[in-house]
Amino acid sequence: MYGLWTMVANDLRQRIRDKSVFIFSLIVPLALMGVLSLVFGGLGDDTVDLQPATVVASADDADQLGAALLGAVESLEIMDVTIKRAPAADVRDEMQASGAELGIIIPEEFSDAVLSGQAASVQLVQGSDATLESGVLISVVQGAVDQIAAGTVTAAAGGIAELPHQDLATLAQQAAAGPPLLTLTEGQAAAEQLSPRGTLVAGQAGLFLMFTVGFGVLGLLAEREQGTLARLRSMPVTAGTVITAKACTGFILGVAATTVLLTAGSRLFNVSFGSPLVVAALILCVATAATSLTFVVARLVRTAEQANVAQSILAMVLGIAGGAFFPVQGTGFAATLLDLNPIGAFIRGLGISAGGGTLNDVMGPVAVMLAFAAVGLVISRFLPDWGAQA
Amino acid sequence: MEVAEVTTKDVLDVRGLVRRYGDLTAVDGVSFHIRAGETYGLLGPNGAGKTTIISMVAGLIPANEGSVRVAGLDMTPSETEAKRIIGLVPQELAIYPDLTARENLKFFGRLQGLTGKDLTRRTNEVLELIGLSDRAGDLTKKYSGGMKRRLNIGIGLLHRPALLILDEPTVGVDPQSRNSILESVERLSVEGMAVLYTTHYMEEAERLCDRIAIIDEGRFQAEGTRDQLITLTGGVDRINLRGGGSTSRAAEALSALPAVQHVDSDGAGLMLTVSDGPTALAGIVTGAGDAGMSVTSVEIVRPDLESVFLHLTGKALRD
Ligand SMILES: Nc1ncnc2c1ncn2[C@@H]1O[C@H](COP(=O)(O)OP(=O)(O)OP(=O)(O)O)[C@@H](O)[C@H]1O
Ligand SMILES: [Mg+2]
Numbered sequence: 073m074y075g076l077w078t079m080v081a082n083d084l085r086q087r088i089r090d091k092s093v094f095i096f097s098l099i100v101p102l103a104l105m106g107v108l109s110l111v112f113g114g115l116g117d118d119t120v121d122l123q124p125a126t127v128v129a130s131a132d133d134a135d136q137l138g139a140a141l142l143g144a145v146e147s148l149e150i151m152d153v154t155i156k157r158a159p160a161a162d163v164r165d166e167m168q169a170s171g172a173e174l175g176i177i178i179p180e181e182f183s184d185a186v187l188s189g190q191a192a193s194v195q196l197v198q199g200s201d202a203t204l205e206s207g208v209l210i211s212v213v214q215g216a217v218d219q220i221a222a223g224t225v226t227a228a229a230g231g232i233a234e235l236p237h238q239d240l241a242t243l244a245q246q247a248a249a250g251p252p253l254l255t256l257t258e259g260q261a262a263a264e265q266l267s268p269r270g271t272l273v274a275g276q277a278g279l280f281l282m283f284t285v286g287f288g289v290l291g292l293l294a295e296r297e298q299g300t301l302a303r304l305r306s307m308p309v310t311a312g313t314v315i316t317a318k319a320c321t322g323f324i325l326g327v328a329a330t331t332v333l334l335t336a337g338s339r340l341f342n343v344s345f346g347s348p349l350v351v352a353a354l355i356l357c358v359a360t361a362a363t364s365l366t367f368v369v370a371r372l373v374r375t376a377e378q379a380n381v382a383q384s385i386l387a388m389v390l391g392i393a394g395g396a397f398f399p400v401q402g403t404g405f406a407a408t409l410l411d412l413n414p415i416g417a418f419i420r421g422l423g424i425s426a427g428g429g430t431l432n433d434v435m436g437p438v439a440v441m442l443a444f445a446a447v448g449l450v451i452s453r454f455l456p457d458w459g460a461q462a
Numbered sequence: 463m464e465v466a467e468v469t470t471k472d473v474l475d476v477r478g479l480v481r482r483y484g485d486l487t488a489v490d491g492v493s494f495h496i497r498a499g500e501t502y503g504l505l506g507p508n509g510a511g512k513t514t515i516i517s518m519v520a521g522l523i524p525a526n527e528g529s530v531r532v533a534g535l536d537m538t539p540s541e542t543e544a545k546r547i548i549g550l551v552p553q554e555l556a557i558y559p560d561l562t563a564r565e566n567l568k569f570f571g572r573l574q575g576l577t578g579k580d581l582t583r584r585t586n587e588v589l590e591l592i593g594l595s596d597r598a599g600d601l602t603k604k605y606s607g608g609m610k611r612r613l614n615i616g617i618g619l620l621h622r623p624a625l626l627i628l629d630e631p632t633v634g635v636d637p638q639s640r641n642s643i644l645e646s647v648e649r650l651s652v653e654g655m656a657v658l659y660t661t662h663y664m665e666e667a668e669r670l671c672d673r674i675a676i677i678d679e680g681r682f683q684a685e686g687t688r689d690q691l692i693t694l695t696g697g698v699d700r701i702n703l704r705g706g707g708s709t710s711r712a713a714e715a716l717s718a719l720p721a722v723q724h725v726d727s728d729g730a731g732l733m734l735t736v737s738d739g740p741t742a743l744a745g746i747v748t749g750a751g752d753a754g755m756s757v758t759s760v761e762i763v764r765p766d767l768e769s770v771f772l773h774l775t776g777k778a779l780r781d
Binding site for chain 2: 074075078079082085086089090298299300302303304305306307308309310311
C-alpha cells in the first residue's frame with residue numbers, strides 16, 4: 073500500500089511537472105469548447121429559449137381532471153402557452169388556422185372514467201412540423217396524465233370509489249405543479265435536456281477524459297523507455313502494484329481534469345449540470361470506465377507512440393459515438409452498442425442531472441459505466457502479462 | 463513453513479542458470495557464488511551474456527533453467543523478499559529525467575523500505591558519495607552523462623544492500639569519476655557488502671575483483687582469482703632489456719640464471735621469458751651489466767586478463 077502510494081505520488085509529481093497534462097487535459101478541451109461553440113454558433117444561452125406556443129384544446133369545463141390537465145399546460149413556467157378552446161371535431165381546423173403547436177382532445181367524462189379505473193385516452197395532435205415546443209408540451213401532458221393515473225390507482229387501491237373534491241384538487245395541483253416533468257423519461261430524451269452548449273461541455277469533457285487517463289499508461293511506457301521499469305522490477309514491489317499505481321494516476325488525473333472542465337465549462341458557457349453530488353458520482357464512474365480501458369491498451373501496446381495512437385482512436389470513437397460533437401442515434405443492435413458507450417452514458421447522466429435528476433435517476437448510466445469498467449478489467453486479465461516479457 | 467536459512471555464508475548462490483532467446487542460448491549453464499565482503503567480476507566482451515545473467519540474478523527476467531538464491535531466499539521476478547536484499551545498478555540509465563537527484567533517490571529509497579530520518583540521512587550520504595550534493599536540486603535531465611551515471615549508481619547503494627549488482631557502471635564516465643566510483647565499490651566491499659560487477663575493462667576487474675569469471679558466448683570459460691586465471695596462460699612474464707654493448711655475452715650469462723627460461727635478441731636488445739619477473743628483475747639487470755651490456759631501459763610485461771581471454775577463446779577481449 074505504501075509502495076503504491078509512493079509510486080502514485082511520484083507519477084503525479086512528474087506529470088504535473090512536465091505540464092503536458094495541463095495542455096492536453098485542460099487547455100485544449102477548453103479551447104475546443106470555445107471554438108466549437110463559435111462554429112455551431114447561436115447556440116443560445118443557458119437553456120434554449122422556448123417560443124410562446126398555442127394549444128387548441130377540446131374539454132368539458134365541468135370536468136375537473138380535464139381542467140387540471142389544461143391548467144398544468146397553461147401554467148407551465150418554461151414557456152408561454154395560450155390555450156384556445158374548440159369542439160373536438162374542429163380541433164384540427166382550428167390548429168391549422170392558428171398555427172398551433174399542439175391539439176389536446178380530452179374525452180367527455182374524463183374524470184369519471186379515470187376515477188372509476190376505466191381506460192380513458194387523451195388524444196394529442198401535433199402541429200404541422202414537430203418543434204421543440206411541441207415536444208415539450210407533449211411530455212408535459214404525458215407527465216400530467218401519468219401522475220393523474222398514479223394518483224387514482226392509489227386511490228382505487230385504497231377502496232375509495234369516488235374521490236372527494238379536495239382530493240381531486242390535490243391531484244390536479246400535483247399534476248400542474250409536480251416535480252420536473254421533463255425528467256420523466258431517461259435516455260435519449262433526457263440527454264436532450266442538456267442545452268446544446270451543455271452537451272458541448274459534457275461531450276468534450278468526456279472525450280478528453282480518455283486522453284487524460286491515458287497519461288497513466290503513458291507513464292508505464294515512459295518507465296520502460298527510461299529504463300526505470302527495470303529498476304522497479306528489481307525492487308520489492310510486485311508487477312501488479314506498478315500497474316495499479318499507473319491506473320490510479322490516470323484515474324486521479326481524469327477525475328481532476330473532468331471536474332475542472334465541467335466547472336470551468338459551466339461557468340464559461342453558462343450551463344448547469346445540476347446536483348454536484350450526482351455530477352461527482354458520474355465523474356467517478358466515467359473515470360473508472362476510462363481507466364479500465366487503459367488497462368486493455370497497456371497490455372496491447374509496447375511503445376508510447378502506439379499508446380498515443382490507440383488512445384486517440386478510442387477517445388474519438390467513444391467520444392463521437394457518445395455524442396461529444398453531435399447526437400448520434402442508432403436502431404436495434406447499433407442502438408444497444410451506443411447505449412453501452414461509457415462516454416455516451418456519462419453525457420446522458422449529466423443530462424438527467426441537469427434536469428434535476430437525483431442519484432437514483434442516474435443509476436442507468438452509472439450501471440453502464442461500471443459494467444464497462446468491469447468488462448475492461450476482465451479483458452485485460454486475459455491479455456498477456458507485461459512482466460513476462462522483458 | 464519453510465524457514466529461510468539466514469546463516470548461509472553465500473550471499474549469492476547461482477546454479478545451472480540457462481536463458482534462451484529463441485534459438486539463441488544467451489546464458490548456458492552458469493553457476494557461481496559470492497560471499498559477504500567479496501567482489502565477484504563477470505568479464506566478457508559485448509554480447510557475452512553478462513547483462514542477461516544479472517537480469518536473472520536481480521529477478522528482472524525468469525530463468526529457463528537453474529536457480530538463484532540471495533541470502534538463502536529464492537529469487538524470481540515475482541519474489542519481493544529477496545529483492546529487499548539487493549541493489550541493482552543497471553547498465554542502461556534508470557533515473558527519472560523530470561525529477562531532481564534528491565527526488566530520484568528518495569523515491570527509490572522509499573520503495574526499498576527507507577523512511578523518515580533514515581531516508582534523509584542516507585540520501586545525503588549517497589549524494590556526498592557520488593559528488594552530487596551541490597546539484598541535488600537540479601532536474602536530472604539537465605545533468606551531464608557522467609553525472610547521470612553517478613546518480614544511477616547511487617540509487618543502487620542507497621539502502622545498503624547485502625548484494626550490490628553493478629552492470630558496467632563506468633561506461634561513459636570520465637577517468638576522475640571512474641576512479642571515485644571504483645573507490646566507493648572498494649570501500650563498500652571492505653564494509654562487508656557482496657558485489658557482483660560486470661565489465662569488459664580488464665583493469666577494473668583486476669583492481670576490484672577478488673574472483674573473476676571469464677565469460678564468452680553465455681558460458682564461463684574460467685573462474686578464479688586473478689593469479690589463478692593468469693597461471694592458465696602458463697604464468698610467465700616477459701622482460702625486455704633495451705641497450706647496446708655486448709648483448710650476445712649478456713644473453714649467454716642471463717640464460718644461466720635459474721629464473722630465466724628463454725632469451726631472444728634483436729638489434730635493439732634482449733627479450734627474456736622469466737618465471738617470476740619482479741623478483742628476478744634486479745639479478746637480471748645486474749647480470750646484463752656485468753656481462754658488458756649497457757642497459758638503457760627495462761620493461762616487464764606480465765600476463766594480464768587480456769592474455770588469459772585471448773588464450774582461452776582465441777579472441778581479443780575488446781573489439
Ligand atoms: N531481449 C532479448 N531478446 C533477444 N536476444 C537478447 C535479448 N537480450 C539479450 N539478447 C541476446 O543475448 C546475448 C547476450 O546479451 P547480453 O546483453 O547479456 O550481453 P552483455 O554481455 O551484457 O553485452 P554488453 O557488454 O554489450 O552489455 C546477446 O547475443 C543478445 O543479443
Ligand atoms: Mg550488458
